Ligand SMILES: C=CC1=C(C)c2cc3[nH]c(cc4nc(cc5[nH]c(cc1n2)c(C)c5CCC(=O)O)C(CCC(=O)O)=C4C)c(C)c3C=C
């Protein structure tokens with residue numbers, strides 16, 4: 283059941299633009315009144331596809347035989363990510379002159395927007411329960427069988443009310459709210475300045491999935507501003523159905539219902555974990571923290587990613603786990619290049635609910651590492667680029683305590699990227715590289731349709747992942763007798779079924795605890 287204007291006029295137009303609370307003001311760096319049209323750039327990232335048959339990246343990994351991109355056409359076996367990374371890093375390999383594309387964008391009097399998608403977090407303790415309601419009401423977070431979809435909101439209400447006290451404790455311990463909005467706003471500002479510094483003036487918007495500023499609010503502002511070309515950039519390095527997928531699905535539904543948006547050209551950068559700038563920025567942060575240990579070379583690098591239910595990966599084809607593993611490999615490879623040969627491991631944290639999540643679990647792994655005699659551990663949060671409750675509370679407090687209890691003597695934690703300049707500059711490059719493809723993919727590029735993570739419209743993207751919009755089948759569980767994980771899972775399911783039955787009774791009879799407590803409105 284569980285399953286998350288002319289060239290000269292452009293500067294004028296940008297200077298005229300209003301600012302608003304959740305919209306980033308124009309860059310303080312003076313924007314060039316003329317764009318450098320001799321600019322060329324190389325395809326550094328495998329995210330970029332092109333109508334000229336250059337590398338679409340993911341397609342040659344997923345469909346090596348049908349792939350027509352440069353790397354995929356090679357007589358070599360399908361390139362793995364490492365080859366991809368280094369090959370795509372080489373400017374001589376795939377240089378695309380963007381002059382004509384950039385000119386087209388600007389001569390046509392376009393207004394460019396970048397929409398950063400993120401999760402959102404409660405800003406005060408009073409926000410916690412409604413934030414949790416929004417999260418659990420998301421069918422990409424809790425997937426109910428079709429027949430039970432009407433129960434999504436009552437169930438979300440029930441779970442959010444039940445979970446709120448524990449969550450509030452967590453948020454109280456990190457200062458009474460999530461820092462996510464502030465950090466994402468700062469990232470938006472920094473990205474806008476980086477883009478401006480690279481001669482691409484664009485306006486950056488923040489759209490959160492579960493709290494303010496909601497995606498709908500950002501879209502309203504995008505419409506008011508008359509944006510004509512939009513780059514959608516989820517702030518999750520790796521794609522998951524439960525994160526970027528959910529935000530993109532929402533965006534798709536907003537686009538479909540709106541004539542302006544249907545006609546606004548856009549492109550999506552679905553995931554960017556393999557980008558050179560991101561990998562290097564992560565490696566630099568890790569290197570810096572390693573040097574704080576008494577014996578840096580002996581430290582185990584412990585990547586801790588936010589988990590997802592196993593069924594997302596095994597049944598629904600969520601690429602999250604594969605992208606995560608590839609990302610860790612790329613970071614470790616970069617560290618090796620820098621002369622660091624530390625051991626490393628990857629585990630998954632923050633599981634919620636009664637089903638099996640991606641393994642190994644972070645807590646169990648910490649205990650096992652302690653038992654194996656590991657003495658120095660450097661935790662690296664890997665699935666998110668901002669500090670948030672799960673870094674500040676779960677890792678810094680809970681996991682640190684567990685590690686020390688498990689015999690680990692030296693503990694460190696790598697900070698989240700935030701506004702780290704190499705990282706922000708790389709995000710700006712990702713946006714710039716995607717500009718020639720704004721609006722182009724949906725109509726012309728067959729390769730984009732074949733790729734696992736196409737750089738195309740939201741609709742195509744979702745169609746690729748989740749075309750049938752099926753519900754997730756239940757995760758595969760091997761039955762064992764006794765007080766085991768499997769028993770816990772089944773107990774959890776039985777409890778959820780009981781909750782569902784009670785909810786059905788409440789909703790149909792209008793009587794019960796939820797009505798008494800005023801959680802559900804009385805029947806008309
Ligand atoms: C890549 C990152 C994330 C994935 C994947 C993800 C999946 C996922 N999350 C829940 C349930 C909860 N998540 C909560 C908070 C939260 N989740 C992420 C990131 C991912 N979630 C972040 C960055 C945050 C923190 C935001 C903040 O306020 O700082 C919460 C609320 C906190 C709590 O009560 O623990 C819940 C609940 C599920 C079920 C899921 C996959 C299906």
Ligand SMILES: [Fe+2]
Nearest residue numbers: 286401588632
């Ligand atoms: Fe989460």
